[in-house]
Every structure is written in structure tokens, then in C-alpha cells.
Amino acid sequence: MFTLTRPTPAAVPAAPLTKATLKADTPTWCPGCGDFAVLAAFQRVLEKLQIPQQNLVTLAGIGCSSRLPYFVNTHGGHFIHGRALPFAAGVSLGRDDLHVVVFGGDGDGFSIGGNHLDHTARKNIKITYVIMDNSVYGLTKKQTSPTSPVGFKSKSDPTGALDPALNPMRRLLGTGATFVARAYVGQLQHMTDMIERAMKHDGFSVVEVHTHCSNFYEDAFDCFNARKGGHVDLIDETKHDVTDINAAFKLASLETPGVFGVFYEVKDQPSKNAREAELMARVQAKFPTTDGRTLLQAAFDRMK
């Protein structure tokens, strides 16, 4: 099969990925922001996986969390609000040699970009998506987000949020994503493990990370925080069948604070990348050549 999705790699000595080589801009997040932990976890995963640096692509939409591509030294893109996933889809489908990781917030993923989440997940495009959910619009200085609980007082709901919050895990399981996990920035090692498993997944993998906004919603996740009397229940995968979507929905429907870990993971679903490659092979088998100019000449000949 002839494909343009796998260009000849550049010949370079493989340089090991280290904390130093991955360092880029100093994060501009506010002191105490949960997002620092997500960045740290991502860098740990990259150091562990040792994917060639030039093949890493870090993308984002708009929001505090979406500044992350500036803080990690990979090829990166800072796209428009809510549309990072379809942009990432082009990058991933166009290039099988790349590892595409998208970061975004709850506004990006569940509000303005909700439609894209559905379809990128449904198509199972090979992308890892980390949703850094702080349940508030932080960059625009405290408005209600789709995951803000009823009663949350913000500048757009000064007497408290009226509308029910979205359940992120049920939402994600409903998209058809083939890897769905939940993490909390207060559990750094567990969150790192979740991102690592997501990045190793061949298909659309999504990790919902609860990360507090130190300025506008610091107590959002106190119920997970041991120091503040909360607790984190981790999923025991000897008891939870990660391939059982109904079991996953049950976990997603537990009362707050719920559980953390891999809710759903299936490995037998081909990614869109694989399906497109299969289509290419099938179509090309019908033609005697893969030479573009010869094929194009034949197309013109049919119009004579």
C-alpha cells in the first residue's frame, strides 16, 4: 500500500527525553493551581515512554489549561476555543508517525467543543485527550462552567448556578471513546499512570482530571482531598471489568465523589487511522499502479 501518512523519518541520533529537554516556558498559571501537577505527570510519562521528541505533538484549545503546549518542549499547537480535537484529528489522521496529545478544560471539552468530543471519540481517532476540569471558567475570571454544581456562585450566576451540572464520566462513556479514565491532581502517581495508559492506547483515549482553580474555585474538589477530610476511592480492576460498558456507566453514576481509575478500555476496536489505511489498501488493490500521475492521467482520460 502507498500512503502519505508515514513519511520517511529524519535521520537523527535519538536523544533521550529528560526533564531538561522537555522544559519549555515557565508556566503562567497562578500559584497553587492544580494544572502544575498535570504538567508534571505528563512530563513524567514522556520521560518514561521515551517517544522520539520530534514525533510528539501537544495541542490545545483555549483556557488556562490550554496554555500547556507552551510549557512542554514538543511540536505544539494552540488552536481556537473548543476546536482542538478536530485540529488534532487532522494531525493524527495525516501522520501515523506522530503521538498527538490534546489538553483542554471543561469549557473547551464539554461546552463549546462538545460536538467535536462526540465525533472524535465515536470515530476512535488515535488521540489522547486530557480534560483538565476545574468546574469554572478561570481564564475569563469566574463564570459558570458546564460542570459547575447547582448553587455555585460565579460572575455569570451571582445568586448561584441554576442549571444542573453535566456528569463528565457518563458523558465520556456515551461518546464511544475506547479508553475512559478519571484522575485527580491530588493523586499524582495515579494520574500519571492514567495518562500513561491513555497514551499507550491505540485509539481515542480520554482522561478526565479534576484540577482545582486556586483563584476562583479552590474548594471544588475538597471531597477528594484527604487533608480536607475527603477521600479518593480507586477502581480495583480485579473486580471491575473495564470492557463492560454497563459496569462503567454504573461507576459513572455513583454519588460524588465517586471513584477514580480506568472506567472503560477496549482494545479490539480499530482506530479510524487503521480503518482509513484499510480503505486505502482496498481502493488501491483495484488499480494497476499507485503512481499518482498515471492515476490522474487515467482520470482525465475518462473525461475525454
Place this chain on the structure above:
Amino acid sequence: MPTAGPDSSTATSTAHSSQTVRDVVIRLAGNSQDGIQAIGGFLARLAGRSDQDVMTFMTIPATIAGGPSIFQVRMGSGEILSPGDRSDLLVAFHQHSYEAHRAQLRDGGVLLYDADTVKPDATDTRIRAVGAPITSGTVAATGGSSKDKGKNIYVLGLIARLFDLNVEKLKGLMKERFGKKSEEVFNQNVRIFDAAYAHPLGDDVRACFEFGPARAATGARPMVTMDGNQAVVMGLVTAGVRFGAAYPITPASSIMEDLRAALPKYGGMYVQCEDEIAAIATALGFSYAGHVAVTNTSGPGMSLKMEALGWGIMAEMPLVIVNVQRGGPSTGLPTMVEQSDLVQAIGGTHGDAPRIVLAPCSVGDCFYATYEAVQLAREYSVPVIVLSDQALSTRIEAFPEPDLAKLYIEPGVKLAPVEGEYKAYAFDKPTHHVPPGTPMLGGKYPTVTGLEHDETGHPNASAPNHQKMTARRREKIKALAAKLPRPEVYGDQEGDVLLVGWGSTFGQIREAAKSLRTQGRKVGHLHIRHISPLPQGLAEIFAKYRQVDVVEINDEGLYGYGQLASLLRSALAQPHIRSICKTDGLTFKVQEILAGVSRLDATAQR
């Protein structure tokens, strides 16, 4: 013998079988399920193979089936420039088809109607009415097995008989179309065709339509026949585009459909996205990944793409956007033509966002303009908009086969390590992004962003930087303006009236200019293909004419000028630039342009 003229009264009213017509306008009117597009397609391709110029003018109703549908074919052995204002032959499948289109038939023209369904006005002596059992003849030819499916082939047989078309070539085309399905489908259609061909039609209405000699000039290229959307697709593939994304929308969908079918063959893919925004975002993602990509749409979709278009301009990402214009605003007139997206194309999206806009003027030019758009997107690293329209998308023309030996571009992503500090947006050289997969030996990897940024692409909101970067994005487009060829004027190089147009109205404006010149007036025609940036030298050319009449299918707006005229007036500050506009959802008739010129003559200021 009559020749191709502005009103195309051609297929002589006193035609005998011995006569040869130079061009003929055939209008087929029915419902969308009657298959009249297929008839048009056969006729157009027959003419294309016979080295004739072919132009068709087709409308399809917005409804899926049942609404009125027409297809008009003009075939000729001379230069065919426009669809033809009036028809020589009207084929009416239904009573309503007859009622709706009878007035459009020229004096002495022929009405060919289905005697099973149409009762023409017997007192109408202006035209010649000929009935044929289109429905019952079709049913009889198939042994009653297929109801009236195949009426279109019956009509094709009648037309072939009426104009003495080359039956052998037609059957060859039918073999190509139906032979793939099965031999039986092909044979059945031949039976229908033969039955119709054998049906006696009065000799007095038979015109002999003999194709002129094939172009034998040395080096002449064979003709290819296609519609405007197909020409866009061929232009993209020839220029090396192998990736893109779109969302279905009339009248642009066939570009997506054709690319979806074709690109896997070439090692690429075309993705149908969840919406128009996702489509441009995915296309930008492909471009960022190193494959200059395309998205195609029409007005409403174009509106949705605007924010992402701005990102492409800010991040300086190459991209081709094909907008097949239809009537607007909002859902507007989805199946009709309008040239009302020009202002959006040159200025849509927030902020100062210069970009390149090209407007093809014919089906053949849909190929070349799209090809050029890809080249310019690469060279200037910027989104390039191709403004086609509904008329071009559905029009079938024959044009000389493009020379692949010269034009074909082999695509591919090149990954070579980059040494030292990398500046994607250096002030002293044009942007050319390095695709991911590129090792950055200097250690620092780049991030592309919609935030204002410095030379390295790093966000930078300082006032001096924003001023410099805004100027940089502007100056690169101006640099293209300086390189564009000086526009050529057809006809008189100075004088009375310069007709200026853009897009699909080329043929009608050219015919109008010819007509005015035969009346002894000094008239030129200038067609603008590069809408943004405009080519240089326009002010000097315009100054040589007493009036500059800009012909476009859009509204005169709040201040009395169409969209291109407004742009030209603001760019050149010449008050003798004025407008001939219309908004009836149809392409210009030559007569309408002539009437517009007369109207402006009466109020000329100089």
C-alpha cells in the same frame, strides 16, 4: 446561416435536414427524478468528444424530488461563451414544465413535449409544437417492465434523431454509463433509445446538427468534459493536494464526494466531519501535519469557518478553501447562483486578516484557479479562498486537457533536521513551517498559535510586535500583488465603456462586449480573477474609459454599488466605476448586461 450571437437565435426556423447549425440551445424541463441531468451529461460529453465547445446551464431544485428541474445544453462548433439567453428546443416532460418554460423558447423554436402528459396551447403559433409518446413509448420499449423509468433515454433518442447526432458515439457513452451495472441494463436502455430514434418526427422540424471538423491544429490537446466542481477536484489533485475535510452542503458536496472517493487511491484521505468548523479545523490539522489541505463549502458553511480561517491567517498556515457560492444570506437560495460572498471572502473573520482570494471564470478555470490557489497557499503560507459559484459547479464545459507533464506536482512530507534557532515568522523571510516529525537540533520545538507572536512563534502581545507582525502579514500579500500579471483587456483598449466582471459571468460579459462593438461602440472587457490582492495597473486601465461598468450577481447595497464595484471604488477612488447588479438567483443574460449598459449610459458623468 445564423451564427452564435448574443441572443443565440440559431437553430434556424426554416431548418431542413441539409442545413448545418453552428450552435443550438436545448432546454430540458422536468422533475428532478426524470433523469434530465443524465441527458444533459450525455449531450455534453458527446459534444466534448467531438471536439466541440460545450456549455451547459443546469438547475436542480432544492427539494430532493418532485420540484421543477431544468438542464440547458448549448452545443456549437464555434466559440461558445455563455449558456445562451433563449432556447431553440424545449423538451417538456410535464404540463408544468411546459407552462414554466414556454416563454423562454425563441420565436420559431421547437417544443418537444410528452404527448402523454402535456397539452400545449394549440393557438400558440409563435413556436412549433411536436408531441411524442415519451411516457408510453418508454413503457412499450421495455415491454412494460419498468413503468416509465428510462424516459430520459427516450428523449435522448428523440434529440439524437432531431439533430442527427452521432448514434454510435452516444451508444458508446451509454455503454460506459450503464455497462458497468449490467449488460441487461445497457441493452434495455438501447431498446428505449432505438424506439425513440425510430419514432417519426416531422422533417420540417429536423435540423441537421453536424459537428464541425475536429481541431486538427498541431499540438492541440484533446478536450476533457466536466463540471466546475470536478474541475476543482482535478486542480487540487494535480497540484498535489491529498488531504482535506468537509461537511455536506449544496452546491459544494460533490467536491467532497469526489475527493473522498479519489484520494485513498493516491495515498491520502478526505474526511467528512461533524460540522463546518470541524472541517476547517481538520483541514488545518492536515496542513500543520505537512500536507497542504483543502476544505470545501458554500455560504453558510463559510460563515461557520470564519474563526478558524482567522487562526490560519494568524498562524500563517497554508490552506485552500473552496466556496461554491449560492444565494444568501442565511440559508438563502441553496440551489441558485449569486456572487454575494466577495466581501466575506476578502474580509470575513475578525481583526485585520489579509488573505488571497481567486475567482475562476469558467469550468476550465476552476481547474487552473484551484491549482494556482494550492501553489499560492504553499508559497505564501496563508489560507487561499477559491470563489466558485453554483453556476460553475453545475455547468459542464469541454476544455483542452491540462498538460500534466508540466503541471503535475508530486506530494509528500519532507522531514529534515533543523539546525540552530528556528524562526517560523522571521521578519526578513517568508513563513514556511516545519511539520512535526522534524528534529529541532537547536533544542527548542515550535508551537503554532492564534495568539499574536514574535518571530519564533512565541506569544507576544507588545504593541511594537503586533504592529510589525500585522504589517508582515499584510506585506506578504502585497508582494503577491506586485507579481500578478497585468490584467488583459479584451476589445478596445480605450474608449467608451469597460465592462468589468469576475467569476462565472465571463462568457455573457464577453458576448455583451462583442455585441456592443458590432454596434460600433468602443468597448473593452476585463475579467478579474485575483480578487485579493487585486492586480496592479487597474487604475491606469480604468482611466482610459469614459465609464467602467462592473457586472456582478449581487445587490447594489446601501450605497449603490455591488461588492466588487465597492472594492474597486475604495481601492482606486475612481468615481466612474459603477454597477450593473441583479439578484434573481440566475446567471446574467447577455441582454440584461446590454440593458444595464444602456441604463448607465443615460446617467454617465463624464
